[in-house]
Amino acid sequence: MSERIRIVVFLAVATGFAALLLWGLIGLPAFGQYQGPYGDVINAVAVPERHLTNMASAVNFDYRAFDTLGEEYILFAAVTGLALLLRQARGEIEEAPRGAADDRPVPPPSDALRWLGLIAAGVTNLFGLYIVIHAHLTPGGGFQGGAILGTACLIVFLSLGYASYRRVSPKVPIQFGESVGAGAYALIGIGTVLAGGAFLQNLLPLGQTGKLFSAGTVPVINFAVGVEVAGGFVLMFTEFLKETRRIISHR
Amino acid sequence: MIVLQAVAFGFVAVGATVVVLTRDPLRQVLAFAVYGLFLTILFLFLQAPDVALSELAIGTAALPLILLVTLAKLREAQHE
Numbered sequence: 001m002s003e004r005i006r007i008v009v010f011l012a013v014a015t016g017f018a019a020l021l022l023w024g025l026i027g028l029p030a031f032g033q034y035q036g037p038y039g040d041v042i043n044a045v046a047v048p049e050r051h052l053t054n055m056a057s058a059v060n061f062d063y064r065a066f067d068t069l070g071e072e073y074i075l076f077a078a079v080t081g082l083a084l085l086l087r088q089a090r091g092e093i094e095e096a097p098r099g100a101a102d103d104r105p106v107p108p109p110s111d112a113l114r115w116l117g118l119i120a121a122g123v124t125n126l127f128g129l130y131i132v133i134h135a136h137l138t139p140g141g142g143f144q145g146g147a148i149l150g151t152a153c154l155i156v157f158l159s160l161g162y163a164s165y166r167r168v169s170p171k172v173p174i175q176f177g178e179s180v181g182a183g184a185y186a187l188i189g190i191g192t193v194l195a196g197g198a199f200l201q202n203l204l205p206l207g208q209t210g211k212l213f214s215a216g217t218v219p220v221i222n223f224a225v226g227v228e229v230a231g232g233f234v235l236m237f238t239e240f241l242k243e244t245r246r247i248i249s250h251r
Numbered sequence: 252m253i254v255l256q257a258v259a260f261g262f263v264a265v266g267a268t269v270v271v272l273t274r275d276p277l278r279q280v281l282a283f284a285v286y287g288l289f290l291t292i293l294f295l296f297l298q299a300p301d302v303a304l305s306e307l308a309i310g311t312a313a314l315p316l317i318l319l320v321t322l323a324k325l326r327e328a329q330h331e
Contacts, residue, residue, distance in 0.1 A: 056301045131304065139300035147308035154316060233313065240320045 051206040052136040052215035060141065061221045065200040069185055072225055076182045079232040086239040094245035096162070109159060117159020124152040132226035136215040142222045146229025153234050157241060165241065169234045178235055181228025188221055252296065259293040266290075280318045287311035 029035050039055075046058040060068045088094075096106070109117075131138075132145030157165035189200040197203045200221070207214030266286035273279040287310030294303035 054301075140304050141301070144301065144304035144308065147305065147313065151308050151312040154312060237313075237316070240317050243320055243324050 047209060050202060050215055050218065051209040052218055053210060054136055054138060054141070056139070057135045057141050057215075057218055057222060061135070061218045061225075062200075062202050062216075065189075065221060068221075068225070069189065069200070072182060072185055072228060075229065075232050076178070079178065079236050082236055082239055086243065088242075094242060096245065109161060113159050117155055121152050121155040121159070124148060124155060128152055128230070132223065132230075133212070133219070135222040135226075136218045137210065137212070142225030142227075143229050146226045146231075147233055149226075149230040150233025150237060154237055157237070162241060162245070166238075169238060171235075171238060174231050174234050174238070176231075177227050178231030181224050181226070181231060184224035185221060185228070188217060188224065192217070255296045256293075259289070259296045262289040263293050276322055277319075280315050280322065283318070284311050284315040287315070 034040075042055050042059060042063070046052060046055055046063075050058055050062055052058055052062075128145045128148035128151075130145075131140035131148055132142055135141035135145070153165060153169050156168050192201045192203050193199055195203055200217070202216040202218065204216035204220070206216050213219070263286070266282070266289040270279060270282045270286050273282050287306060290310060291303045291307045294300075294306055
């Protein structure tokens with residue numbers, strides 16, 4: 001296809017898409033004008049019904065908890081597939097990457113960087129735990145907190161190096177956490193069915209609105225999600241970071 | 252608040268354009284991480300802190316790291 005034909009085809013298609021986009025934009029409600037009734041109903045109903053103050057968690061882990069179960073398993077399946085694709089083949093040994101000059105090792109990180117990384121990793125870890133635990137009270141939840149906990153491990157890698165990263169994230173407990181977190185969500189649902197309710201129905205005592213132990217099953221499900229997401233992210237990082245090592249084939 | 256939202260929208264538009272127009276993959280990843288930070292600020296001003304937290308952890312840290320590792324691996328393969 002010559003360049004001129006390509007430009008003609010592009011212009012024709014781009015004009016069509018621009019017209020469709022414009023048509024869609026004209027039909028949108030004005031900026032900031034929310035028209036769906038669902039959000040207003042949740043805002044009015046969730047606090048008296050479920051004793052929680054974060055409406056996003058009310059939807060994610062209670063009213064539409066079944067949808068979130070599917071979402072969690074999307075992440076679980078993605079990380080499992082990644083671990084399978086990047087697995088270590090039999091007879092492969094990994095070792096530290098070498099510098100551009102073969103006889104000289106890569107210099108270790110400076111003391112300033114190590115201290116900074118240590119402080120940042122600690123603060124990030126604490127923040128992630130806070131976000132996971134307070135899902136029903138303040139913005140955030142298991143997904144966000146889990147991802148933040150994962151990045152805390154990344155800070156360790158960036159400042160202290162690969163060996164320290166592997167020490168703070170041993171593979172077997174991480175894999176265990178990821179699987180148990182994913183399984184616990186489904187088990188909570190089966191538990192509510194056995195207790196005589198619907199799948200993932202909020203059957204635990206609701207407690208006092210605004211307290212840490214309140215909102216029934218919401219913080220329980222959320223904690224399982226937090227463990228699963230943190231484990232999933234760290235496992236994903238481990239698989240990718242292993243790729244930065246030199247892989248030697250022994251046959 | 253409306254002024255802050257307009258400024259954040261402007262930064263996101265500029266950031267996205269820079270990401271698209273950057274040709275070198277390494278620079279593109281770094282531009283993409285900064286763009287993720289702009290998006291985080293926009294979500295915060297649009298009063299969606301849940302989404303802002305997700306974007307902060309995934310858009311500015313996790314995804315750029317994965318892309319950087321991939322680029323490093325590709326460069327290593329080219330040298331051999």
